[in-house]
Amino acid sequence: MSPSSDLRDALAAIVGARWVKTANAERRTYEADGLPTHASVPMLAVLPGSREEVIAIIKLLAERKVSWVVRGAGTGLSGGALADHATVLIPLTRLNRILSIDPVSRRAVIQPGVVNAKLSEAAAPFGLYYAPDPSSQAACTIGGNVAENAGGPHCLKYGTTTNHIVEIEVVLADGTVTRLGSPQGESWGPDLVGLFVGSEGMFGVALEITTRLEPTPAAVRTLLSAFDSVRAASEAVSAIVASGVVPAALELLDRACVAAVENSIYAAGYPTDAEAVLLVELDGTRASVDAEAPVVEAILHRFKAQSVRSAETPESRAKLWQGRKKAFGALGRITADLVVQDAVVPRSTLPGILDTITEIGERHRLLITNVFHAGDGNLHPVICYDQRDPDLRRRAILASREIMEACVAAGGTITGEHGVGSDKIDYMPLIFDETSLATMCAIRKVFDPTERANPGKVVPVHSCREWRAGWVA
């Protein structure tokens, strides 16, 4: 469907003609997010430059009965920000102002298009930072993080996005503007901030977000250890967590991933002869880090680490982390396409589930490599394939499903931080029964009775159709 010139003109009257993108080439730039298996070209894209413009756009689309999808930087990995030919896409990247930082109460008020890493940069002069750190933090926006309840390596100690958002001003699909939460974090009524975070853009648009900020740790030490089996590395992970030490991050890369990193411009000096590399980061006061490091090192040796290396200078730590955070990019060199999957299992089941993933890869003749948040049991199996080969693509999708089923069978879940979006929607019945799914549909309709905000995501449509209880419209 090409956009009606009437709608285009009405949107242009709000934001200016240059911020309404209708040309085919322009629209195609928004056809996918970070997940290559799903693509969809929006009817048009409109880029508001202010809070007031967002509200005006939503009101206009409500009047015209047009569906819409809000997008941040498009780094999502679940096809959550895709819009189809009948749907308007609203990228919020122009709403990128940090409105205030309160160093005493450790709060920041920001617009939704602020890039995650920029907030920490702005807070740094006050000795503060924003804790959730998705691997895409140099590009992803905090509005997108709010929609997905994004995580990151340091969420092991500091929690995910939901633990760091205290107040949100939102515009609902009917154009109503309301504020949820309060600067301290206590809510005015039920915890609607908690409900809104992770609602994948289906409850409304965040216009203004108040976040917590954390004091920059006085000391940070990163330990790099190598193991001759993934099993031994993951057993060490459980032992570290059970010891009472709470590392800031506990990240595991397998041999294939290490090889890809070390053969790329992101080479971090990881040992390429090991089956698994474990990064353990400790942070806190100098004394606590000094006290915890020997405890962790002893555990690493107990589980037969081949080597343990410590990095303390900002430069050496940055290098180690660059390898981890750019691992997906490095893997891009060795495969035409890759699917970064996301699932969570109880930490104690990690060794077994990793064996299962290897077996699934072998059976489907696919290279599946692992780089993940081991401390949280949050797996990121990376399935290497070629989008142009239909058979490879089919096998990649089959392997994805089998991995999800195995993780659910182990007591886990289908996504830990990437969201359901389009990609995981068919897996939702693996973990929720019809009653629970139907309740989610009803909750969505509380916020958006006409279901125009990010339509068709998260909950399978048939679950919504079967909803019969008497919620109030």
Add this chain to the structure above:
Amino acid sequence: MSNAIHRALAAQLGDAVTLDPSGLPRVAPASTDALATALGVANEHQWRIRIEGNGTWMPADAPADLTVTTRRLDRITSIASADLVATVQSGVAIGTLAQSLAAHKAWLALDPPGAPERSIGSVLATATPGPARYRFGTVRDHVLGTTVVTGDGRVVRAGGSVVKNVAGYDLTKLQIGGFGAFGVIADVNLRLRALPAARLLLTATGALDPLFHAGRALVDAAIDATTIELLSPGVTNRADWMLIVELAGTEAGVDAELARAAALAPVLRPSPEAQAGVTNALAQAFLEGAISLRAGALPPSLPALADAVESQLGPGRMSLGVGGGGFRWAGNAAVPDLLEFRRSLAEQEIPLTIERAPWPIRSAVGHFGAFREGVGTLTTRLRAVFDPSNILTAPLEGQRDG
């Protein structure tokens, strides 16, 4: 009516149905299915329901046709110490839970007010954290998933039992601090912590202002504490205010933080002998007086808030979250004074929640009172999803607002 309700429920649930001391039918289901049956029958007949835990926190005085108590939902289903996750039924007493977890070298890093017999379901439904919220967050930050039975007897599951999970909307958040308006919590998956190797309580006594500044000096220096809290004289039964700071971690880490804390705030003294007394005082103090309330105030506004509450409601017992904000008061107050106090806080953008009060007060004032613009409509619709016949007695809004 009571006898008819008793007979109708007893036919389905047998000896789970009794009469409470006032002659009201009381059902004590021992499973999620039995709870769903009870609520389904009640919904069919439009019986108004009073939800109870173990009867130690909220007065059991809401007008109703039937009481549903979670006291027989008292099983600790599993403690996965390697995963630091526990699954428990909602009627499990917090004291019992703490003991069981300690045997697994784990703890739930929440220190809610109330008796050890208080149920975990009560802690969730009222969202009452304690001073450890400074390090570990409030109740919402410890809950991974819930199973809830709605007012019409549906069983709804949300979240899961792993520490990271973004599958589906986070309905669990709605249950925490929902005061039972969104169903009856049947079981809960909790995030645990490994017990620290060392813990040490530091205390100082004196006037509010200097202790507040001493506490803030620790916060500004990012002292690694689990708790930085100011307790009013009524809490500890002393003449002065008390600043409590708890350090936890490795032995060496605690020793080093002790040295830093002592340099920053020389009034602080290690008081290991006071640990049991302070813990007990914190648990008991907010059960005294008819009302317990909390306010979402940021740290800089706390001293003025303490003055305001003292002049408007009386000194009562106060706990001030010097580190990350948050304020609790318990005492006695009349409805008009509570309404006026809430209004004065609202002008400063500080929300006030009634955590515990007799029915005449909580129904008049409301747990939350008047909502912000837009929030009331959403809340009403959300209630209708979870309780279509409106049989769950939960006065979120007051009758005498505005």
